[in-house]
Amino acid sequence: MEDAFSALEDFSADRAVVPAENSVDGPIDRNLDLLLRHEDVNIVGELVLPVNHCLLSLPGVKISGVRRVVSHPQALSHCKRRLEELNVEIDEVDSAADAAKFVAENGIGDTTAVIGSKVAAGEFGLQVLEHNFQDPTVNFNRYLQLGLGSGSAIRPGETRKTTVAFTLDSGVSDLFRAMWIFEVRGVRVTRVEHRPNRANPIRTVEKETGKAVKLDYVFVLDLEGCGSDPKVKAALTGLAEIAGFVRVLGSYTSKCESIRS
Amino acid sequence: MEDAFSALEDFSADRAVVPAENSVDGPIDRNLDLLLRHEDVNIVGELVLPVNHCLLSLPGVKISGVRRVVSHPQALSHCKRRLEELNVEIDEVDSAADAAKFVAENGIGDTTAVIGSKVAAGEFGLQVLEHNFQDPTVNFNRYLQLGLGSGSAIRPGETRKTTVAFTLDSGVSDLFRAMWIFEVRGVRVTRVEHRPNRANPIRTVEKETGKAVKLDYVFVLDLEGCGSDPKVKAALTGLAEIAGFVRVLGSYTSKCESIRS
Structure with missing residues (x-):
């Protein structure tokens, strides 16, 4: 699947589609990890399709x-x-x-x-x-459409979602504060994931004892609203105050195919 | 790994130890799924060990x-x-x-x-x-010790954590409310996971269009404190008011081995 990311980066493809989640088996962590590692690749769309084996x-x-x-x-x-x-x-x-x-x-x-x-x-x-x-x-699969740009322009009446990745100095204990920053501004959080922060996988190793105190994570949230929406913008500014790093992975439209098709 | 769960259930083993997470590769979802499926098996301890390949x-x-x-x-x-x-x-x-x-x-x-x-x-x-x-x-591995009972009695000065699984009628949109129930009572949430709810993997399929509206999840939180702690008890009662089902997977002690050993 890494080839899909390379194809975007060397301009041999404009768009890539990677599976992100299956409704029975859960998220496909490897593809989220690849997205976090490839800094120029963004989410430009989401597609939910029924599985027909x-x-x-x-x-x-x-x-x-x-x-x-x-x-x-x-x-x-x-x-x-x-x-x-x-x-x-x-x-x-x-x-x-x-x-x-x-x-x-x-x-x-x-x-x-x-x-x-x-x-x-x-x-x-x-x-x-x-x-x-x-x-x-x-049984459904959720796919992410990826690209280097920011995706198609928003059409009237279209609702968008935004995916944001960030680290927190106090790890999961601070996740509630991060979610509060969105909720208090009326931005609904519709997905919460975390992946190991490969740059720094153990939060703290106690100097005295050599004991690992916490594992470290990158948090990935899906929000309702576009990144240019004033509420979302204000919340992202607030998040930056408590987060180690913040990266918007994309603002995009989600499409859902009928089961009966 | 399913054998470990069966061995507990047919009394051929008192304890099983299964890997739950690696600090570089992330959680081992399959074992969490097995724990959710095997209703009589509880977490009775946690062990964090450095990897020495x-x-x-x-x-x-x-x-x-x-x-x-x-x-x-x-x-x-x-x-x-x-x-x-x-x-x-x-x-x-x-x-x-x-x-x-x-x-x-x-x-x-x-x-x-x-x-x-x-x-x-x-x-x-x-x-x-x-x-x-x-x-x-x-690089660390986190293991869960599993058993049919509730684990060893709490010793003076020992701190415990509690793991709780639940579903929410409004899915991830209600996760903030669930976390608030703990935070407002001073119970720190130290881990947030979710897994597909195999009993009901799509939240809503719109009758008109046949479209999937949301994927459904079982949420799994780690909390600081024992299940018998009044704060934790009160929060679990509050959680039951907004959750579809609530199951305490265990209250237990976490042990951490030194890297230098």
Whole structure:
């Protein structure tokens, strides 16, 4: 995934889209860490899409003939119930798309199926044996669109969110103060994350005893409102007074696709 | 790791110790998820230990003769700098201990070394080629001790922390209110985590549009103080008024080992 960030930085791509969170499995911390490390890359948009795992096979294979299902561990875990019903052998691979390609190109698929996307089926000439193969929990992915600039201009009536990263001298004990700075100005905080601060992962190591007193974090908050909104601006100024560093990761629009599409 | 929880539940173990967080890599979400799923298992203690990765080999091997280093991906990533200096081939395996055992038993170790613990060296008859092989960042692991009961009785002068999990009807937007309930009573919140609420991962799906409005979370806070402390008790009662469910995961003592040991 680091390639996506490099492609933006060396101007070989204008936009990158990286997964940020799955509604069942939680946040994808590695991509947030990469965003924190790549200082010129900003969030320019957010997209929430329903997960539609498809069971794919070579054309002509019947679902009753499938003996083995291959996919990425996350996809396999989302489809536990149907996999148990089918009573098949399960194999984990690093990439569902690579698995689809392998089955398609090597013609080994007379009893092997892959959990993948409709797009992968089209690309590699596979058939969709079953749509929405996942367990009946409603399942969404949240993606971040990344770019070097600040994203598209705001349109009338459009609501934006802002993501801000910062460190606090007193760590989590000061998080309440940071949230208060937003709440008191009527800026709603809609997400609170923290990641290890790799520059300084232990807050304090006691000189006398050599004991670690606290782990250190970078906090990442999502706020309702644009960075140019006076309320948000005032709150960010207030935050700077108690924070070690503050970086606005982006002000952007969130788009949500219908489950029924 | 699920085995550790099962061992407690079928009484084949009194205590289990699971890693909860690394100061460089962040929390180990899977173990927090398991703790949330296993309702009878509580936190009975916390242990913060410095990481001491050792480079291990068969006796007689010299560091200059090592051509290949095998370990768990996390251990390898903690030792990047020294591995680059040694200019060796690197192989990832699922378990550093299994790798040490394999090298020891198969005698393939004339040019292969393993990153592992001093304990593994002793157990499998390997020599320690280098202590503290990791990069010079201060690096700690935080472990949780788990059990079915409520842990040891509190000793005079001992400070305790309490971990509480809860859901909020308005999701993250209500987190500030939840934290306020503790702060206003003088109970310091020292950690804030959230994990997807697997029972109900999407907060609201709009009936009209089928759009997901919010992802749902279980919040997990660490508090200073024991669950029997009147301030903490009062705050938990207040929390129950705004929370969907509240579960105290444990009140326990945190122990911290010196880096210099």
